[in-house]
Amino acid sequence: MENIRNFCIIAHIDHGKSTLADRLLEFTNTVTKREMQAQVLDNMDLERERGITIKSHAIQMNYVYKGKTYVLNLIDTPGHVDFSYEVSRSIAACEGVLLLVDASQGIQAQTISNLYLALEHDLEIIPVLNKIDLPGAMPEEVKDQMVDLVGCSRESIIPASGKDGTGVDKVLEAIVERIPAPKGDKTAPLQALIFDSVYNSFRGIEVIFRVLNGTIKKGDKVKFVATDTVYHADEIGILKLEKEPRTVIEAGDVGYLISGIKSAKEVKVGDTITSFDNPTKEAIVGFEDVKPMVFAGVYPVETSDYEDLREAIEKLQLNDASLVWEPETSAALGFGFRCGFLGMLHMEIIQERLEREFDQTVITTVPSVSFHAFDNKGEMHVVNAPSEMLDPSKLDRIEEPFIKAQIITKSEYIGAIMTLCMEKRGVLRNQVYLTTDRVEMIFEMPLSEMVFDFFDKLKTISKGYASLDYELIGYRESNMVKLDILLNGDKVDALSAIVHRDKAYEWGKKLCEKLKELLPRQQFEIAIQAAIGAKIISRETVKALRKDVLAKCYGGDISRKRKLLEKQKKGKKRMRQVGNVEIPQEAFMAVLKID
Structure with missing residues (x-):
């Protein structure tokens, strides 16, 4: 066990985690020249296309140092805040972390929140200054920031470059010398922590675990x-x-287990594996429960695909433990699922993965949060979707969830961030200078204002430097109303939203204008109306379209016509008949792009 080192790499988005991991694998000859490619651990097409890491990936390397062979278990982690749950799980399986900071950008938000995650688990932290080969690098200034943040000495910071391989040998030496060997007792009863799992259609579920005590x-x-x-x-x-494959895996090591498990419900990330004959007395404390921020309905385009979609979501949840879901129904869209996501990017990625990996075409409704509605008798009803809202005549009051948001940013962006939070009905509770140009601001604000585009806007106005962490502080009474959208007098429940009364008029007006652009013109006139209860607050009209019989495909090969027909068929599939108006998928997402 003295020769095992378990570590992960944490950093802000785009600070070069995956590139450094590539160099480490090359340096230790884990990957041959022929197998080598950029982002070698990011094996999902989606990760390669977007250039981001979505999943943590574990890989084992052998490294010879001073005549001894060491086994290094590396876990490469994502940087985006929407995937911070992946990071917390990886950290639970390690004894040390490489904290990467980009020499041209300095310490950024996610660096700090990931660092705190590592400190909570008492991990050994090795600060690495990456990208020192860039023309815009400021190694000395950034080193000062790192000393302030981590409290390390300047000498302990390793300058490196994931691109040209500078300092990679120093990083490997530091891993061996500074990170402690795993503690554990090989003779004790088996105790292993499941920190990931993958569905394999041929072999069932592959469980990835870290053995703390005992042997398997x-x-x-x-x-x-x-x-x-x-x-x-x-x-x-x-x-x-x-x-x-191996015959034995002992305490301290990371490995996988295949036992033909078919049902996704039987594997929980954070669970403990123990021996049947000699079980452990206590289970390992798993990870904290995930807190979904955004709820949205996910519906199959064809109602007959409901069961397939359920299976796909179950399998996806194995690979992404931060996804939370339950079945629900909608008048416009039929049977589907109410899913909880960690953020808007997470929601987008899940939708993409369902389409690519499981071939499921889905319609996603407008994201929302859950409210508490009290009726005249004082009974409380939990409202997760606008369609569950009580009738206004029976409604006494509505309470909405409030959060305490902690924003860390550079001092030059304070004004812009305050304006943004005030717009979102936020109240500033505290403001502390961490260093001369870093500020921590504490706001109390409604969660419903945050789920749409708050994080994206925060990133935009702070040039990516602000980090957001939040916790729920309870429910408070608010003046909320249900805003309905009517098409030719029919309510479309998938487009309804619960909004604050002060914003309802503006919201309704913008939504009607947006839908006017997005709804295709029909052979008849379409009235788009926004209503609160029975009161219409905004209206737009989509003019009727006269049938154009001349728009035939003339001349040329039959394959041209066929291609057009196929294209049309695909578009039709995405649409949904609601009453007598066809609504394209883009219209359901219109609410997101209202600003």
């Missing part, structure tokens, strides 16, 4: 504590670029 052998009978299920360890092994 091939063929052992193992028990999952939280779900109380028993399996045989058909195959165990370590994670190189491909999986490598």
Whole structure:
């Protein structure tokens, strides 16, 4: 065990985690020249296209130092705040972290929140100054910031470049010398923490775990504590670029387990694996529960795909434990699911992954939060979607969730951030200078104002330097109303929203204008109206379209006509008949782009 090191790489978005991981793998000859490519650990197409890491990836490297061979388990983590749950899980499986800071950008928001995550787990922190080869690098200034933040000495900061490989050998030496070997007892009863899992359509669910105490052998009978299920360890092994089967995995190591588990419900991330014959007395304390910020309905385009979509979401949840969901129905869209996401990017990625990995075409409704509605008798009803809202005549009051938001930013952006928070009905509670140009601001604001585009706007006005952390502080009474959208007099429940009365008129007007642009013209006139209860507050009209019989495809090959027909067929599939007006998918998302 003295020769094992478990560590992960944490940093703000785009500070070069995946690139440095590539260099480490190259340097230790874990990946051959032929297998090497940029972002070698990001194996999802989506990650490569966007250039971001979405999933944490574990990989094992062997490194020879002073004549001894060390086993290094590296976990590369995402940087975006929407995937911070991935980071917290990776940190729970490690003894040390590489804290990367970009020499041209300095310390940014996510650097700080990820650092605090690592400090909570008492991990050894190795500060690395990355991208020192860039023309805009400011190594000395950034080193000062790092000393202030981490409280380390200047000498302990390793200058490196993930691009040209400078300092990679120093990083590896530091991992071996500074990160403590895992503590654990090989002879104790088996105790292993599940920190990830993947669905494999041929072999069932692959569980990725870290052994804290004891050993696990091939063929052992193992028990999952939280779900109380028993399996045989058909195959165990370590994670190189491909999986490598082993006969034994001992305390301190990271490995995978395949035991033909078919049902996604039986594996919970954060669960403890123990031996069936000699079980451990106590389960490992898992991770804190995930707090979804944004709720949205996800519906299949064809109602018959409902069961397939349920399976797809279950399998996706294995791979992304921060996804929360429950079934729901809608008058306009039929059967679907109410899903909780960590943020707007998370929601977008889940939708993409459902389409790519599981071939599910879905319609996503407007995101919202859950409210508490009290009727005249004083009974409380939880309202998760606008369609569940009580009738105005029976409604006494509505309470909405409030959060305490902690924003860390550079002092030059204070004014802009205050304006943004005030617009979102926020109240400033505290303001503290952490250093001469870094400020921590505490706001209390409604969660409903935050779920739409607050984070994106915050990033824009602070040039990406502001970080946001928040916690729920309870429900407070607010003057909320349900805003309905009517198309030719029919309510479309998927477009309704619960908004503050002061903003309802403006919201309704903008939404009607947006829908006018997005709804295709029909053979008949369409009236788009926004209403609060029975009172119409805004109206737009989509003029009727006269049928154009001349727009035929003339001349040319039949394949041209066929291509157009196929294209049309795809578009039709995305649309939904609501009453007699076809609503394209873009219209359901119109609310997001209102500003």
